[in-house]
Amino acid sequence: MNSRSLLAAATIFLGCPAFAAYASDQWLPVRETSLEMRAGSPLDFSSILPNETIDAGHRLIAGPNGQLAFAEAPEKPVRMLCASLAWSPASGGFPDHDGADRYARQLALHGYNIARLHFTDASLMFGRQEDFDFDPETLDRIHYLLAALKRNGIHWIVDGLSSPRGAHGGYDDRWDANGDLKLLLHFDEEAFAHWTMLQQKFLARVNPYTGVAPIRDDALALVILANENGIEFDAVVHDRPGKPPYDAALAAPFNHWLAKRYPSTEALAEAWGDLEDDERLEAASVKLPADRYADSPRMRDLQAFITEVERSSAARMSKTLRDLGYRGLISTYNNWPTVQTGLSRRDLEAVTMNTYHDWVGGYSPGSALLQTSSIADNVNYVRMIAAARWLGKPFVVSEYDHLFWNRYRYEAGLVMPAYAALQGWDVLCRHGHGPITLAYGEPYPHKKAMLPYAIALDPIARAGETLAALVYRRGDVATSGITIPFAVHGEEDLGEDMQAREPEQLTDLALVGRIGLKRSDPSRLDIGVAQPRTQNSADILAEFRDIGILPAGNATDVESGLYESDTGEIVLQRAAGQLRVSTPLTEAAAFSSLREPIDLGVLRIERSDGNALVALSALDAPATLADSRRFLLIFATDAQNTGMIFRDSEEKFIEDFGSLPVLIRRGEVDLRLSRTAGKWKLSPVGLDGTVRPAVENGKGAISFRLSNHTPGGPTTYFLLELED
Template sequence: MNSRSLLAAAALFFGCLSARASDQWLPVREISLEVRAGSPLDFSSFLPNETINAGHRLIAGPKGQLAFAEAPEKPVRMLCASLAWSPASGGFPDHDGADRYARQLALHGYNIARLHFTDASLMFGRQKDFDFDPETLDRIHYLLAALKRNGIHWIMDGLSSPRGAYGGYEDRWDANGNLKLLIHLDQVAFAHWKTLQEKFLARVNPYTGIAPIRDDALALVILANENGIEFDGIVHDRPGKPPYDPVLAAPFNHWLAKRYTSTEALAKAWGDLEDDERLEAASVKLPADRYADSPRMRDLQAFIVDVERPSAARMSKVLRDLGYRGLISTYNNWPTVQTGLSRRDLDAVTMNTYHDWVGGYSPGSALLQASSLADSANYMRMVGAARWLGKPFIVSEYDHLFWNRYRYEAGLVMPAYAALQGWDVLCRHGHGPIALAYGEPFPHKKAMLPYAIALDPVARAGETLAALVYRRGDVATSRITIPFAVRGEEDLGEDMQAREPEQLTDLALVGRIGLKRSDPSRLDIGVAQPRTQASADILAEFRDIGILPTGNATDVESGRYESDTGEIVLQRAAGQLRVSTPSTEAAAFSSLREPIDLGILRIERADGNALVALSALDTPASLADSRRFLLIFATDAQNTGMVFRDSEEKVIESFGRLPVLIRKGEVDLTLARTAGKWKLSPVALDGTLRPAIEIGKGPISFRLSNDTPDGPTTYFLLELED
């Protein structure tokens, strides 16, 4: 072996040392992951799903929040299960599996599910257009019925795959094909999309007796996933290829001709026309660099808005003509000023967002290994600023991705702030949010992977906490609303990527934010246009006029943010997020230099970064009075035999295999409660209650280790007796 090979081998060896330290990584022993009914992880008794019928159909209430038709004034929070199956992850389950899976979702606290890439699954291996695989179609229909029987509503994409329902393609889950762009511009492509809705959504489901598009369970249709013109261009960026598809040139020239009556008028506005560019000859070029600011780019943004808004209206009409009564959305990512204008007429706003995005599963894929608290939860704030006030807001995808070691933060960051913002649906993205067992014989189930939260104990602990913090309503909605004034096209600048400034979106850490069509001169409170203000000045004004409590401890300069409710505190420099409510107290921390006192729960010491949460399980849920508590302790998890190319574990070489390993951890906890007798028992990942590991009388204080006699876990049950 030559010296270069020796160095490469040494790098691989040292890069995987942390994953091989057996004394620090504990193998998960569970095989079954089906939560036992009546166990501490069965939330169905206090988070029941009602029978779905005409009265229990989801609508936009008068205040612009999701509600049931029979009680339009009462907002509801929907915890969403992402069902993005493919053959690599096992595909849609058979009838028995669907029954078990839907029941498990209900036990976990989910009340809505998003079906994603159904078009790809239906057309997998098919050679003719719209020749759906009959077994897959039957399984999807049966799953929809099983979800509905368990009170779980549906969100569905009108189009997920850029291959649509065209036959003869084997890359349906890849970013190939330009159907998402062409449906805006080409009648044949639009007709293909329309036929897809007719043949799938409008086809009668034999297990419900009604077509999904007319079913009360269908709450939302996303016309096409991530189909914004600019984002689609970024997805298809390739070296040496023009940034914008030539198919845009003719309609762009037509649009310019209507706006500018002559080449001279256009040249005066832009100042950079080339010699061969003539408006009369329709030879004006698309921008050569999407990241170069220019008047040409400003007009391209205005053109895109003028294409995307009527495109969404035309697609929406197709669904309405087929009998659909539910909500419609599209353009569910890319929180730019341009896309905000394209979304303003939609029934609801849907957005996708990720922290520490990963591009794929191949060796060499990389992430940053950064904490989301280090940038004050920017991935949450970005989508918060894309919301239009007065409309339902749905996070159709989010994740803090595996193998980031700080991903325990997601279980508190997103649910807590989603609740504070009053968002309507929260959907952590993955092949599926749960699995029925470890060891399923499918390529994407043989190890934890990005975009696959079901096998990850850390992500699952976060989803468990989300059911309490978000859906149960443990965290309250903000009492203040901070509108970001929007005038219209005049808000577009020369930067295609322009979005709401981060020094203003940090207002989302204090109160509700969102876009509002408004004349800035008539804006009583909020963020004016142009965006020349700073959040510290706005908050100071709020204090002066009494909107923000005088005791609010927010200090923008130091990176400390307290919600107006007083329940959430983010400390950027310390890498900590704290939540203190009557029903749940929790902290996510990358360091613990001193104890964290949350009220009832005090975290005295920890041997590493983690998420710790205490939630009351009794009804009513009160930490001060309850006798049963779920304690969550999540550190990190990796696969057996994971290999990295670097010591910081940013670049993956191999994802390894099962069993999953949980990083060993300890915390010292004290509760401001006393009891005649108390005991602490581990709860297995399937909800099985294990023998007590701590028993005491009087004051409640103990050292908690996730290294339990029956194997590592993220859950514990604390029980008090008089």
């Protein structure tokens, strides 16, 4: 994401009056305390989406077409729905043995089949004063949790390094952006040795509950060498007023690199045209750029230098893991979709990417977001990472979210899983402290109210994750039948702008078909986006229609902001603020306005009193919506905390997050199905999966007004049952 946007989002807005978040009659308090789902609930997907026993045959590998597959069936791609486990003491830390058993089982019931452990280094070293002096109880809990996940058929993704403090003792800011270990990993032997020792002492240590070290365990599918460790991104994170944009640690290596590329100062001056009098290549006194936003030949060469360093660094760290016996996939540089970082990722075995809509910089009063819809910008946060993918490699969304308290975040539950399925991505991980919680009211600072990056407490995010299990993991949305490569030649693709990325007028192709980077001969490209990027998507799609790659009836109209996938299953209408999905097993719509009914096929949304997500999914698969007898109906509006206070009437700047109970915004929609039944009934399903007494029933035509204000309290789930 653009660093200027990051800084703007985090700017503190002072001197404004406080605004209460809601009118009490429009916000309904959640009544559930326990959220532990019983087996057999309509929200129990363990029979719909069973997890395989993890063994040598079910080790995850890159199949011949570059998609994740099990070792015993390399030709058959598998989709992995990921549980983000980014616990800290503020969110309760790693659970005890009983809690781990219950939690892992709940993850399986919810449809998760892989988990990412994030900031384990910080948890292991919390409160420790000596290097590598892991807290023994935390280490035991992590080991036990890994074993519990494996028993439930849930694979693992692990960061080799999350905290910039690594395993150094004596720090109390391990979850902050302080520390320079991620940068020094690329240049400093002592830092590299520290990272290596961390892998030896954690990943290569035998887990007493599995009998094997995690690094040799069939459950370990992917290691991210270091989270978000790109050199330019690290520099932006550490940018401060009055401080040079680039760390002095880069100066000597950069000069050494320049000396190998240019024979003399005079040759460098001719190439750059802006050398100062005291800059001499022979004296290694060439300066780093003084402004990261000033385009120049100097900046172009810095990008080429960074790319070479990052590729070499990733190869060196990968070899370390291989020497320790690791056989799984390896990735790194999992954020920022710039041209430069794309080149750094080209040799990786798998590509991992993080992306956010309406990013939030923190929890302190004055923290801000933009309060915008993702559909309004053609889901740019999805398109950005789609263009960072390298075709022919597994693609993992290691983090994404449409963050609380954005009022349009119901969109994420349809936007990301639908387009991830269309793109054929391999792993989808919505980021948070944890994707579920066993109960409301836990006595930890980050569990006392909904917060950004805390999706487990948010009924809207949880409804989206439920839908993702069906739309994405079950495969309700099909993968595109067309692939649109973006040609990459190499270093010659770099320009003078460090922040350059794939143009938005081309990344919108991801809303129609699969896109990704592909090495290409500079002289030719049969089908796709050529280099340099002088084309536009409208012309490319017109060509695709002419030669029959795209169906002639495809409704995409780039100028008006209408995009239909090549499969015909997904339609985005920017002007209307709507995303529609129509498949045999799920029909759904996310909408910021409903000026006229939405007809999805079986489901027709005739009226709504506000913006929302509505989805209907068949529960009797392989029976479809046309012949199933049981359906899960999702209706998600918005949710806030009790007593939430903002500094402005548009609810962009937070003053106080408030407290539990969570409040769900009251809403109603009028729905009609193109089905009839001898008898039918509609029953609310609690957030814990409990089926409550029916609130609607009838015979023949199926039509009703759906309200989330039910006798048992507000909910986002309903069970529709039909009888002959």
